[in-house]
Amino acid sequence: MKIVFHGANALTFRDGLESLLDQAHEVAEVPDDLATETARATYAAADVIVGVQLTAAMPVSHSLRLYQVPAAGYDRIDPAALPAGAALCNCFGHENAIAEYVMAALLARHVPLADADRRLRMGDWKYWAGGPTGLRTDLGETGIGILGYGHIGKTLALRAKAFGMKVTVANRSPVLVSDIVDKAYALKDLPAFMGSADAIVNTLPLTDETRGLIGEADLAAMRPDAVILNVGRGAVIDEAALYNALKAGRIGGAIIDTWFVYPNANKPGPLPANLPFHELNNLVMTPHMSGWTYGTISRRRETIADNINKLASGIDLGNRIL
The missing domain is CATH 3.40.50.720 (NAD(P)-binding Rossmann-like Domain)
Known part of the structure; x- marks a missing residue:
């Protein structure tokens, strides 16, 4: 052939x-x-x-x-x-790599290795055990909500559960509660799912059904200190709704790996969105790298x-x- x-x-x-x-x-x-x-x-x-x-x-x-x-x-x-x-x-x-990316991104919010290193090089012992200023949060005491329970979602759930996290899932087809999944939602119950966890992770592909699936009302249903991560496709989350929620500080932050604008032959280095996400300080931006190992x-x-x-x-x- x-x-x-x-x-x-x-x-x-x-x-x-x-x-x-x-x-x-x-x-x-x-x-x-x-x-x-x-x-x-x-x-x-x-x-x-x-x-x-x-x-x-x-x-x-x-x-x-x-x-x-x-x-x-x-x-x-x-x-x-x-x-x-x-x-x-x-x-x-790519599911192992993406699950590692998500866990690394979440761990970075709880374990300030880079900041501790920077401070100690200047003689600042802020995070010293026993001191009142350096206490940090435990990832295992938080919950993760996984939108889409396919290859990525299942692999991510296993990693999250290994850290002791509570796992909720929203999926088109039914998902059974198990030792891994603590609670499952149908897509029609998306607002309830969005409020179920401290970190919401989109793993869905882009289809006619999923385009703009997460909109203003769904983001408004999130916990005010929760973070949203997108490792599925950018346009599954409504761009304007996400930007406005972050700019107004209505959610705790975002970690975005999949975007709304991509390089092409005429514009090899564009900013990854139509709106100025790069000006916001409450999100981490990466260039669609989560599965690339x-x-x-x-x-x-x-x-x-x-x-x-x-x-x-x-x-x-x-x-x-x-």
Whole structure:
């Protein structure tokens, strides 16, 4: 088969692919812009495309059997642009990394290592045990609310419970109360869920159903000192509602990793939102990095290779969306 890696993101998973394949295949690489006739012809001849964007403006590969997204999110894929008979699949493998990011971000709010280090270098013993000024809070005495109970949500719940946190969940399908989940909510009960914990974490992908799901009323239902984290997709939270809640100090803060504006060829270094979040001092901003680790790359490469092997052998594909 002819396997084509389309664009810089997909090429991250290219090295070492052949060592994971059961059979020899032709592997080609094309740039994001598909600007040359050679690139477009290579793309159009693919049996398998590994990429993150598919639109009607791109060449159609009538031989395409599998469009493999090397990520969990597929909101940049237009299903109508898939030729008849082609499967659409995605990858996970990022849940461990994202769970670690969330726990690190929450721990940083309770354990002031950097501040203690900075102070002690100046002879300031503020956090010395026994002193009245350095007392801090315990993460394990707080609660975490996880919106979406898929790969990320389940992995995060296990990590949070290991720290002794109370875990609440909101999900489209029912979630049973267990040793891990202390209370579960339906999405129709979102305001009640938003007020159930000290930290609310969105892990949901962006779909027509989830776009703007968390709005002004939902943010208003949060505890006034609670923090919201977004590691799902930016637009699941209404941008203006989030900005206004933070600017007015109606919630305790935010840790945002997934955004409303992203780099593109014409603007490679934009600010990540349409509103001036960067001027606020009650949030931590990171550049969609929570799942980006060596382990994630390795696990996703294995998933890509596994699906190519399954396709070549006539076995049902994994993580099939369409």
